[in-house]
Amino acid sequence: VRRKKSISIEEKIDIISAVESGKKKADVAAKYGIKKNSLSSIMKNKEKVLEAFESLRFDPKRKRLRTAFYTDLEEALVKWYRIAQCLNVPVNGPMLRLKANDFAQKLGHNDFKCSNGWLDRFKSRYGLVFRAQPVDAAATTTVGAPTLWCQNVLPYYLNDYQPKNVFYIQETGLLYQMLPQNTFAFKGETCSVGELSKERITVVVGTNIDGSEKLPLLVIGKNKSPCSFKDVKSLPVDYKANDVALMTSEVFEQWMHKLDDRFQAQQRQVVILVDSLPAHTEVKNLKSVKLVFCPPDCSCITTKQRVIRSLKVKYRHCLIKRFVDCVEGNKEFMLTLLDAIEMLYLCWREITPETIVKSYNEAGFKVETKANGNDAEVESHFDLIAHAQAAGVEFPEGLSLEEYAALDDGLVTYRMPTKNERMYVKESASDEAGTFVDDGDEDGSDQFQGAEQPLPSKNEALSALDTLQKFLRCQDADDSLHDSLTDLEKFI
Numbered sequence: 001v002r003r004k005k006s007i008s009i010e011e012k013i014d015i016i017s018a019v020e021s022g023k024k025k026a027d028v029a030a031k032y033g034i035k036k037n038s039l040s041s042i043m044k045n046k047e048k049v050l051e052a053f054e055s056l057r058f059d060p061k062r063k064r065l066r067t068a069f070y071t072d073l074e075e076a077l078v079k080w081y082r083i084a085q086c087l088n089v090p091v092n093g094p095m096l097r098l099k100a101n102d103f104a105q106k107l108g109h110n111d112f113k114c115s116n117g118w119l120d121r122f123k124s125r126y127g128l129v130f131r132a133q134p135v136d137a138a139a140t141t142t143v144g145a146p147t148l149w150c151q152n153v154l155p156y157y158l159n160d161y162q163p164k165n166v167f168y169i170q171e172t173g174l175l176y177q178m179l180p181q182n183t184f185a186f187k188g189e190t191c192s193v194g195e196l197s198k199e200r201i202t203v204v205v206g207t208n209i210d211g212s213e214k215l216p217l218l219v220i221g222k223n224k225s226p227c228s229f230k231d232v233k234s235l236p237v238d239y240k241a242n243d244v245a246l247m248t249s250e251v252f253e254q255w256m257h258k259l260d261d262r263f264q265a266q267q268r269q270v271v272i273l274v275d276s277l278p279a280h281t282e283v284k285n286l287k288s289v290k291l292v293f294c295p296p297d298c299s300c301i302t303t304k305q306r307v308i309r310s311l312k313v314k315y316r317h318c319l320i321k322r323f324v325d326c327v328e329g330n331k332e333f334m335l336t337l338l339d340a341i342e343m344l345y346l347c348w349r350e351i352t353p354e355t356i357v358k359s360y361n362e363a364g365f366k367v368e369t370k371a372n373g374n375d376a377e378v379e380s381h382f383d384l385i386a387h388a389q390a391a392g393v394e395f396p397e398g399l400s401l402e403e404y405a406a407l408d409d410g411l412v413t414y415r416m417p418t419k420n421e422r423m424y425v426k427e428s429a430s431d432e433a434g435t436f437v438d439d440g441d442e443d444g445s446d447q448f449q450g451a452e453q454p455l456p457s458k459n460e461a462l463s464a465l466d467t468l469q470k471f472l473r474c475q476d477a478d479d480s481l482h483d484s485l486t487d488l489e490k491f492i
Helices: 009-020 025-032 037-046 046-054 071-086 093-106 118-124 147-158 180-186 195-199 249-265 303-328 336-352 355-364 374-390 399-405 419-423 460-472 479-491
Strands: 166-175 200-208 219-223 238-241 270-275 289-294
Touching: 009 037, 009 046, 009 147, 025 037, 037 046, 071 399, 093 118, 093 374, 147 270, 166 303, 200 303, 200 336, 219 249, 219 336, 249 270, 303 336, 303 355, 303 399, 303 419, 336 419, 399 460, 460 479
Parallel strands: 166 270, 219 238, 270 289
Antiparallel strands: 166 200, 200 219
8 A cells, every 4th residue: 555645844835836826736746746635635724834834833844733732831832932032042952841841830731741752742843953053053054944934935925915915014213302413322322221212212114015005103102191292182103102112012912903903994805924023922803914924034024124214214304404494593402202203204104105115126026116216315315414514413424314314223122021921821911001101201201392382272273274375375386285275274
């Protein structure tokens, strides 16, 4: 009797890709030495195979997807291992055994004992290999999980979803009040505690790969209700707050559900790619969003530099211009968190589809684009720097606007897991209540704010609108601007 051939998960991924690309099933079955009914079974279970490979839950060389009896224990142990990887903490067999026993006690598995056999089966199931690495190990050429993921899993989503329905989300830290003359004070600082942290925020951006849609910005600050937010009922961005102004698992889950509601209302099914970070956790009960975690150090997702850099350059451009206007007008320079948010919103609107598409093309995505006018934009940066220096702004010699915008790129954007999160044992949700501070701006993060500004009345708003209308009548302005002012007048 001919023995049935076993196919590894990696080979199953190749088989699925081959069939999806249009190759004849008979030819694919012959190539891998399997029967047609075996191929049909693989295609029938392709979602399970792709999910196992995508989440890196199983060794790609493994041939069966059999799960364990202590499912919750294994999930906790794997998540702890993934966090250790993100934090560059070396893990060995004895460490894993101690952690498994620790989890078993906390999860109530009093009959569990981490034997050598169980540990071997666990490592085999998840493809874990512990070995001493030589000094030049990084120089060796091996095909790792990120490469396999980019070659086999990512193309599946790109084929299954239209470009407009494939999104990538990323975070960056921003010192929103940092002026050019302050730059050297920030080099080498962590900006997690102390004076510098008061003006830091985390900005989360998301775009689809054809550049046709930008998700609303998510801004994470330190205070739920800073002074500048007083009597403000709506913001042009999504705003969250915690005591460290970083992405947390709670913030991530809340935002994913909000995006899910957004796409449900549009009757769309989308896939959102996110980096594998401790704060990016699995989110349950998503109906319109398929959340996909990219492996750490995934070289095929490199759009961060261009999209975020473009946003930061535009923001720094606005910040310098605002400062120069104050200098030239003999006014005190003030910049609140609300001011920064409004500037970020305007800068985000100016990011063009061409810039977004170019980012994805550089990352290996094949998306058509048109040429854009970046040269004129760069030229305006030089003009701005010269103008700022002429006005007396101390712009460090040799520091370009791009370098100035990149000075806070190294800021941490996610909170390191707490002790409870490292254990992944769900306890009372009251622990997270301490994340948010009181409504008062206790740490004075709205530096440069000055005296509290009274809110304008309706008559003052209408008077300002009338001034704008008179100004537009004297300009060669587009009709859409007049329409916008009319809409504003109706709203007021």
